[in-house]
Amino acid sequence: MNSNYEVHEHDVLIIGAGGAGLRAAIEALAQGVRVGVVCKSLLGKAHTVMAEGGIAASMANVDTSDDWRAHFRDTMRGGKFLNNWRMAQLHAQEAPERVRELEQWGALFDRTDNGDILQRAFGGHTYKRLCHVGDRTGLEMIRTLQDRGVHLGIDVYMECTITRLLQDGDRIAGAFGYWREQGRFVVFRAKSVIICTGGIGKAWKITSNSWEYTGDGMALAYDAGAELMDMEFVQFHPTGMVWPPGVQGILVTEAVRGEGGVLRNKNGERFMERYDPKKLELSTRDVVARSIYTEVREGRGTEHGGAFLDISHKPADYVKRKLPSMYHQFLELADVDITKGPMEVGPTCHYMMGGIHVDAETAQTSIPGLFAAGEAAVGLHGANRLGGNSLSDLLVFGRRAGLAAADYAKGNALPQIDSSQIEEAAQQMLAPFERPDGDSPYVIHDDLQSVMQSLVGIFRDEPDLRRALSELDALKARAARVRVEGSRLFNPGWHLAWDLRSMLTVAEAVTRSAAARRESRGAHSRIDYPALDDAWGKKHNVVVKKAGTMTLVETPVLEMPDGLKQLLAEDSGTK
Amino acid sequence: MVEGSFADATLRVFRGDKQGGTPADYRVPLVPGMVVLDALHSIQSHQAPDLAVRWNCKAGKCGSCSAEVNGRPRLTCKTRMDALPLDQPITIFPMKAFPVIKDLVTDVSWNFRVNQKIPPFQPRPGTEWKMDQRDVNRVQEFRKCIECFLCQDVCHVLRDHGKLEQFGGPRFFVRTASLEMHPLDGASRAQVLKNELGIGLCNITKCCTEVCPEDIHITDNAIIPLKERVVDEFYDPLLMLVRKIRSAKKPRPGGEGHGI
Numbered sequence: 001m002n003s004n005y006e007v008h009e010h011d012v013l014i015i016g017a018g019g020a021g022l023r024a025a026i027e028a029l030a031q032g033v034r035v036g037v038v039c040k041s042l043l044g045k046a047h048t049v050m051a052e053g054g055i056a057a058s059m060a061n062v063d064t065s066d067d068w069r070a071h072f073r074d075t076m077r078g079g080k081f082l083n084n085w086r087m088a089q090l091h092a093q094e095a096p097e098r099v100r101e102l103e104q105w106g107a108l109f110d111r112t113d114n115g116d117i118l119q120r121a122f123g124g125h126t127y128k129r130l131c132h133v134g135d136r137t138g139l140e141m142i143r144t145l146q147d148r149g150v151h152l153g154i155d156v157y158m159e160c161t162i163t164r165l166l167q168d169g170d171r172i173a174g175a176f177g178y179w180r181e182q183g184r185f186v187v188f189r190a191k192s193v194i195i196c197t198g199g200i201g202k203a204w205k206i207t208s209n210s211w212e213y214t215g216d217g218m219a220l221a222y223d224a225g226a227e228l229m230d231m232e233f234v235q236f237h238p239t240g241m242v243w244p245p246g247v248q249g250i251l252v253t254e255a256v257r258g259e260g261g262v263l264r265n266k267n268g269e270r271f272m273e274r275y276d277p278k279k280l281e282l283s284t285r286d287v288v289a290r291s292i293y294t295e296v297r298e299g300r301g302t303e304h305g306g307a308f309l310d311i312s313h314k315p316a317d318y319v320k321r322k323l324p325s326m327y328h329q330f331l332e333l334a335d336v337d338i339t340k341g342p343m344e345v346g347p348t349c350h351y352m353m354g355g356i357h358v359d360a361e362t363a364q365t366s367i368p369g370l371f372a373a374g375e376a377a378v379g380l381h382g383a384n385r386l387g388g389n390s391l392s393d394l395l396v397f398g399r400r401a402g403l404a405a406a407d408y409a410k411g412n413a414l415p416q417i418d419s420s421q422i423e424e425a426a427q428q429m430l431a432p433f434e435r436p437d438g439d440s441p442y443v444i445h446d447d448l449q450s451v452m453q454s455l456v457g458i459f460r461d462e463p464d465l466r467r468a469l470s471e472l473d474a475l476k477a478r479a480a481r482v483r484v485e486g487s488r489l490f491n492p493g494w495h496l497a498w499d500l501r502s503m504l505t506v507a508e509a510v511t512r513s514a515a516a517r518r519e520s521r522g523a524h525s526r527i528d529y530p531a532l533d534d535a536w537g538k539k540h541n542v543v544v545k546k547a548g549t550m551t552l553v554e555t556p557v558l559e560m561p562d563g564l565k566q567l568l569a570e571d572s573g574t575k
Numbered sequence: 576m577v578e579g580s581f582a583d584a585t586l587r588v589f590r591g592d593k594q595g596g597t598p599a600d601y602r603v604p605l606v607p608g609m610v611v612l613d614a615l616h617s618i619q620s621h622q623a624p625d626l627a628v629r630w631n632c633k634a635g636k637c638g639s640c641s642a643e644v645n646g647r648p649r650l651t652c653k654t655r656m657d658a659l660p661l662d663q664p665i666t667i668f669p670m671k672a673f674p675v676i677k678d679l680v681t682d683v684s685w686n687f688r689v690n691q692k693i694p695p696f697q698p699r700p701g702t703e704w705k706m707d708q709r710d711v712n713r714v715q716e717f718r719k720c721i722e723c724f725l726c727q728d729v730c731h732v733l734r735d736h737g738k739l740e741q742f743g744g745p746r747f748f749v750r751t752a753s754l755e756m757h758p759l760d761g762a763s764r765a766q767v768l769k770n771e772l773g774i775g776l777c778n779i780t781k782c783c784t785e786v787c788p789e790d791i792h793i794t795d796n797a798i799i800p801l802k803e804r805v806v807d808e809f810y811d812p813l814l815m816l817v818r819k820i821r822s823a824k825k826p827r828p829g830g831e832g833h834g835i
Contacts (some may be wrong), residue, residue: 491625
């Protein structure tokens with residue numbers, strides 16, 4: 001085994017090629033700097049491609065009363081006021097322009113009769129606000145961004161995994177990683193780095209997330225000394241597939257409910273009437289997920305432990321046109337024709353509201369030269385994200401991160417990297433091959449998913465969380481001795497052995513934060529503390545590495561200017 | 576259909592790299608609703624941790640898990656085990672049109688290089704951003720493409736004749752069609768289609784259409800209209816004459832929203 005490596009140099013290095021990473025790359029490139037994008041998969045396969053329902057932006061094409069203020073208000077309310085108000089404001093103000101830009105780069109959204117971009121209803125949004133393309137909006141978005149970026153001249157390093165951020169003192173200096181195909185090591189020198197690596201769903205057993213979602217970026221930033229915030233807020237999407245077993249967790253878009261889908265329990269009751277009589281199925285995701293979970297727990301679930309979601313009262317042609325991939329997904333994978341009968345659905349781990357703490361305007365972390373955007377960053381969504389606010393988040397803050405990282409790169413020289421950091425990173429990667437015994441990474445991963453699923457799920461309490469922490473300690477010890485078979489040539493077992501480290505770091509941050517927050521807010525539900533607590537509404541949990549140990553501190557929620565406070569107090573003007 | 580039984584299936588999976596390789600047999604317990612990708616994951620977890628497989632969404636949306644199942648190019652995440660004959664080994668091989676990296680993973684980077692040859696969307700000057708859904712529908716069909724490259728794999732120009740330098744393949748005709756037929760696009764890609772993407776080499780056997788997991792009518796709706804554009808642009812004798820007389824540089828055929 002050798003630890004030789006190749007070296008590439010860029011002004012701005014972007015880790016992750018989903019919506020945020022690509023939008024950041026396009027913006028940085030427009031500032032005239034050299035941009036490299038590294039991604040774990042092939043270009044165009046990042047998680048953004050799976051986004052279905054739409055992009056939230058107050059374009060007011062359908063509901064003319066909509067404006068940024070209403071979007072801001074919905075976002076803050078949905079997030080139970082734990083959002084960074086400035087991010088929520090920027091997001092609401094800038095989202096329409098970001099959508100128009102996509103259209104000018106060739107994206108083709110569904111249209112209104114007037115020929116404008118069509119917008120649909122979604123949970124927690126007062127107005128019809130989601131710009132969409134049937135139920136494959138993410139595909140449209142990533143293809144548009146990827147083609148734009150490639151033609152502008154970004155360098156893309158596909159199937160390459162970053163395992164460590166390199167630093168010059170405190171300042172970011174680049175990143176170390178390996179090519180998945182050949183297993184060769186690679187060093188990227190850069191003046192600034194943007195983390196756009198998405199979420200952490202693969203730490204749970206039932207999840208809508210792909211293998212890539214292992215919390216890499218959060219773990220990288222944490223190891224480099226950055227702060228992780230609001231990590232207790234993990235979104236369980238109310239509707240994942242529950243049957244057959246192989247498809248458990250695969251997403252069923254909220255657009256089904258946006259287009260009029262109705263939820264019923266096994267007795268045929270429209271149970272959302274009991275949990276949120278006003279918004280019903282279009283209540284926020286935290287509420288709908290808890291409602292389905294409760295129905296099942298109290299014995300009113302379907303045969304396979306879910307709820308029925310029915311859109312078959314709509315004309316079959318309409319369903320096929322507006323929800324084509326749902327139609328095919330159920331027909332081909334579950335033998336269910338959704339134009340004729342109901343789907344069986346249940347909650348699935350979907351999205352991380354928490355993440356790397358960044359400045360609202362620039363997306364910069366506490367580490368000079370390190371930026372973060374998209375799901376990997378924290379702030380916009382507070383305690384619960386509204387559907388559709390993720391794609392707009394990627395565009396708005398991807399762009400801002402690209403701009404600020406390019407600015408930073410222009411104002412700073414290329415930092416130095418001492419080779420001992422690189423040697424250490426290489427040795428860390430090679431060690432699992434040299435162990436004579438130890439667990440398979442697949443076994444440890446399976447155990448981690450069971451722990452998080454059963455102890456750090458939708459409903460939490462003190463004993464479960466304490467037990468989870470001790471289980472995570474044991475898993476960390478096993479992961480430190482993980483053994484890998486085979487060679488470095490495209491070896492998924494080896495890849496997983498590293499990803500496990502990231503998952504364990506982030507899982508611990510989630511569990512510690514969840515244990516600390518003794519209240520229920522948004523996606524964080526404590527059985528032992530079922531109510532909102534005003535004191536907790538004024539502070540965030542922050543996780544930071546101090547002397548090698550994970551440490552939890554509290555930080556106050558940013559005070560909002562009076563003008564915005566007043567805006568929140570006004571009635572939303574529901575039509 | 577194997578309903579909750581404890582039956583096994585045998586998967587005969589190619590193991591090897593660019594130096595060569597051989598198939599290996601694995602027994603996998605069947606689970607209701609299982610797809611081929613589930614079976615491959617089961618092999619990874621319990622028998623061959625270094626088995627190389629590409630995948631992402633496991634829901635037919637990303638187009639990563641392409642392979643040849645019993646000789647047919649398929650997305651392994653959408654191929655149900657209970658739809659295959661289980662009394663004999665199920666063969667799973669990498670896509671033949673592309674060089675093997677390891678096991679089921681192939682080097683598809685050529686596709687990304689072809690894409691760079693296609694001029695991007697270019698809105699007509701003074702465009703008003705209004706579009707009719709009927710015009711959009713036609714192009715949205717092409718934009719459903721998830722880049723699984725199964726159409727490239729099955730296309731005999733690439734698969735059997737290896738004309739990777741002269742030919743772009745069905746995927747990139749679909750991509751070009753999505754730009755050419757965009758209601759607001761003002762560029763012409765006829766030159767690129769003819770010279771760079773070699774559309775003339777396609778003899779419309781429709782193999783690509785048959786394997787498309789997104790049911791895109793690749794041949795009828797993308798390739799044939801594009802071939803017509805190229806013919807109009809380069810081979811229409813009347814047009815050639817008119818052009819000569821007017822010495823027009825670059826007329827755009829079929830300027831209307833609908834027709835070509």
